[in-house]
Amino acid sequence: MKKQSSLKSHSKLKRITxxxxxxxxxxxxxxxxxxxPLYFCVIASFSDPTQVAAGxxxxxxxxxxxxxxxxxxKESKLWMGYRNTIxxxxxxxxxxxxxxxxxAYVLTKKYLPFRGIISWFFFLTMFIGGGxxxxxxxxxxxxxxxxPLSMILGTGVSxxxxxxxxxxxxxxxxxxxxxxxYIDGAGEWQCLSRIALPLAKPILAVMTLYYGVGHWxxxxxxxxxxxxxxxxxxxxxLRNILITNQTMILDGTSGKDVATMEYLLNKxxxxxxxxxxxxxxxxxxxxxxxxxxxxxxxxxxMIGSVKG
Amino acid sequence: MKADKSYFRKLWKRIYRCRLxxxxxxxxxxxxxxxxYIPIYGIQIAFKDFRTSLGIxxxxxxxxKHFKNFIEYPYFGKIIWNTFWISFVSLWTFPAPIxxxxxxxEMRNLKLKxxxxxxxxxxxxxxTVVVCSMTILFLNREGLINNIIGFLGGEAKDFLSIPSxxxxxxxxxxxxxxLGWGTIIYLATLAGVSLELIEAAKIDGAxxxxxxxxxxxxxxxxxxxxxxxxxxxxLLSVGFEKTFLLQNPLNMEASNVISIYVYNxxxxxxxxxxxxxxxxxxxxxxxxxIVIANTISKKVSETSLW
Numbered sequence: 001m002k003k004q005s006s007l008k009s010h011s012k013l014k015r016i017t018x019x020x021x022x023x024x025x026x027x028x029x030x031x032x033x034x035x036x037p038l039y040f041c042v043i044a045s046f047s048d049p050t051q052v053a054a055g056x057x058x059x060x061x062x063x064x065x066x067x068x069x070x071x072x073x074k075e076s077k078l079w080m081g082y083r084n085t086i087x088x089x090x091x092x093x094x095x096x097x098x099x100x101x102x103x104a105y106v107l108t109k110k111y112l113p114f115r116g117i118i119s120w121f122f123f124l125t126m127f128i129g130g131g132x133x134x135x136x137x138x139x140x141x142x143x144x145x146x147x148p149l150s151m152i153l154g155t156g157v158s159x160x161x162x163x164x165x166x167x168x169x170x171x172x173x174x175x176x177x178x179x180x181x182y183i184d185g186a187g188e189w190q191c192l193s194r195i196a197l198p199l200a201k202p203i204l205a206v207m208t209l210y211y212g213v214g215h216w217x218x219x220x221x222x223x224x225x226x227x228x229x230x231x232x233x234x235x236x237x238l239r240n241i242l243i244t245n246q247t248m249i250l251d252g253t254s255g256k257d258v259a260t261m262e263y264l265l266n267k268x269x270x271x272x273x274x275x276x277x278x279x280x281x282x283x284x285x286x287x288x289x290x291x292x293x294x295x296x297x298x299x300x301x302m303i304g305s306v307k308g
Numbered sequence: 309m310k311a312d313k314s315y316f317r318k319l320w321k322r323i324y325r326c327r328l329x330x331x332x333x334x335x336x337x338x339x340x341x342x343x344x345y346i347p348i349y350g351i352q353i354a355f356k357d358f359r360t361s362l363g364i365x366x367x368x369x370x371x372x373k374h375f376k377n378f379i380e381y382p383y384f385g386k387i388i389w390n391t392f393w394i395s396f397v398s399l400w401t402f403p404a405p406i407x408x409x410x411x412x413x414e415m416r417n418l419k420l421k422x423x424x425x426x427x428x429x430x431x432x433x434x435x436t437v438v439v440c441s442m443t444i445l446f447l448n449r450e451g452l453i454n455n456i457i458g459f460l461g462g463e464a465k466d467f468l469s470i471p472s473x474x475x476x477x478x479x480x481x482x483x484x485x486x487l488g489w490g491t492i493i494y495l496a497t498l499a500g501v502s503l504e505l506i507e508a509a510k511i512d513g514a515x516x517x518x519x520x521x522x523x524x525x526x527x528x529x530x531x532x533x534x535x536x537x538x539x540x541x542x543l544l545s546v547g548f549e550k551t552f553l554l555q556n557p558l559n560m561e562a563s564n565v566i567s568i569y570v571y572n573x574x575x576x577x578x579x580x581x582x583x584x585x586x587x588x589x590x591x592x593x594x595x596x597x598i599v600i601a602n603t604i605s606k607k608v609s610e611t612s613l614w
Contacts, residue, residue: 016416017516019414019516019517020414020415020416023411023414023415024415024416024417024420026411027408027411027412027415027421027424028420028424030408030424030428030487031423031424031427031428034427034428034430034431034484034487034488035427035430037442037446037452037484038430038431038434040452041442053450054450054455055450055452055454055455055456055458055459058452058455058456098335099335099336099339100336102332102333102335102336103332103333103336103337105332106329106330106332106333107333109326109329111322111326112326112329113319113322113323113326118333118337121337121340122336122340125340125344127595128348128591129344129347129348129591130344130346130347130348130349130350130351131347131351131570131584131587131588131591132570132571132574132575132583132584132587133350133353133570133574133575133580133583133584133587134347134348134349134350134351134353134584135343135347135350136574136575137347137350137353137364137580138342138343138346138347138350153339153343154339154343155339155340155343155344156336156339156340156343157336157339157340187328188326188328188329188332189328192332213433216435217433217435217436217437219435219436219437219549220548220549223552224575235435235436235437236437238435238437238438238441239437239441239553242437242438242441242444242445243437243440243441243444243553272445272450275441275445276445279438279441279442282435282438283434283435283438286433286434287430290430290433291426294426294429294430
């Protein structure tokens with residue numbers, strides 16, 4: 001122990017070398033490069049679209065405007081998508097947790113008969129799957145096509161998350177604790193609800209976030225199974241607005257000189273400007289939550305990597 | 309006989325004692341069985357002519373007809389090549405998170421290191437739709453990239469309509485999203501390098517770069533090999549989500565990959581059996597590739613997945 005600390009203080013005393021200067025600057029440069037596209041979207045969304053198109057907003061806002069945001073307030077589709085996604089994310093994540101957490105807990109019990117076979121039943125899902133059409137046929141025979149339930153129900157257990165959670169239960173809670181509880185007359189149910197769950201709060205946070213982000217960002221499921229606009233989640237609405245360029249409400253500019261080139265060009269630029277603001281609005285919940293939760297995300301990967 | 313009976317009775321007793329545990333497992337087992345294993349049963353339609361009226365079981369067997377059709381499809385070679393090419397180009401970015409992790413690991417200013425980590429992890433959580441929208445916005449003629457090129461005196465180009473630019477765009481956006489996140493696993497491994505070993509190397513006169521090369525990198529090797537094997541397994545599984553969003557009629561020549569084809573013939577044209585056969589073909593190749601990579605790695609580096 002002593003040796004370790006002396007080594008640490010020794011290396012701390014070392015002066016900063018050329019290596020450190022070069023290395024640190026490169027890392028900082030790379031970090032700035034990575035954050036820049038996100039930063040650009042934010043300043044572009046608050047700038048005059050014509051200035052953005054001319055490339056004059058590379059560093060800071062030009063001709064500050066909130067027109068884009070005022071325009072998207074009128075996009076009812078967007079807000080409906082927002083509402084749907086919140087519902088899907090909350091219910092979907094609950095469904096995932098209710099399935100994953102108890103399963104992970106049970107699989108730590110070494111005395112459970114057939115534990116190996118059951119574990120394999122889950123592990124195999126990582127390697128084999130039915131693929132697009134067989135899954136679609138199943139969902140359609142369950143009448144889940146065109147049903148918002150298709151966004152919530154599903155396999156529910158991600159094998160990777162199951163392994164991570166199981167790993168957490170088995171390394172952070174010693175089996176002796178359960179033995180002591182059994183002697184005191186607790187049943188399996190009390191062991192889970194009174195001992196394991198309260199001790200597993202960090203992993204519950206990690207899983208909520210993993211599954212939650214998954215649901216929030218999901219557009220694939222909706223693309224395959226949902227064909228009614230009123231059920232569309234945010235990501236599919238975004239895709240329709242941002243990528244396939246479905247029409248947006250764009251008034252505000254007066255009705256004069258409707259046919260002039262300038263008007264059309266301005267309209268096109270305004271549409272572009274709206275896209276930046278939509279990107280910002282759509283990512284806002286994550287951006288706000290991110291600084292608070294990012295340590296949990298990283299923790300999840302760390303726990304998972306122990307087992308490999 | 310008697311021994312058998314008592315064995316089963318004992319087993320039954322053990323099972324009965326764990327009944328509550330089984331009850332806790334039941335919902336997840338049921339969900340995985342229904343939503344994951346029943347579709348696997350449905351794969352048989354790849355060898356049948358699926359008719360909705362006859363059902364999966366009742367449809368008639370046609371052997372390898374659909375596989376033959378796929379191989380004889382005029383664009384078969386092109387689709388396989390496109391898929392392979394995108395994966396191959398992304399293989400070149402494989403060392404990037406390793407290098408970045410080593411650089412982060414060498415940072416002395418721990419606060420700055422934390423900030424850099426936090427920022428570089430962020431793109432991982434940006435949704436695919438937003439990433440692709442940003443890509444499209446930045447790459448259009450009046451977009452950010454062309455603005456910068458303009459400042460540097462270059463000529464504006466509509467990058468997304470150039471087929472040969474598709475793979476690099478796909479890979480670079482992936483790198484942007486995954487670079488920071490990819491370092492986590494390596495940083496976790498690097499935390500396990502013994503300080504004594506580094507100190508000993510320094511006393512022997514090793515420079516910082518030499519320590520990285522002779523101490524840190526060898527320590528990372530098993531992790532690198534494991535991830536490389538997994539990457540080999542996904543050589544023919546270019547994701548649907550990003551390709552679908554970045555695709556346009558002009559880059560179709562390069563962006564038509566297997567997963568897109570499966571979607572187009574399966575859900576758009578409703579050729580259920582044929583689409584399933586194409587998907588199965590893809591999975592079989594992926595599994596074969598991972599087995600080959602694992603076998604080679606077992607022989608060469610003694611690291612393997614199983």
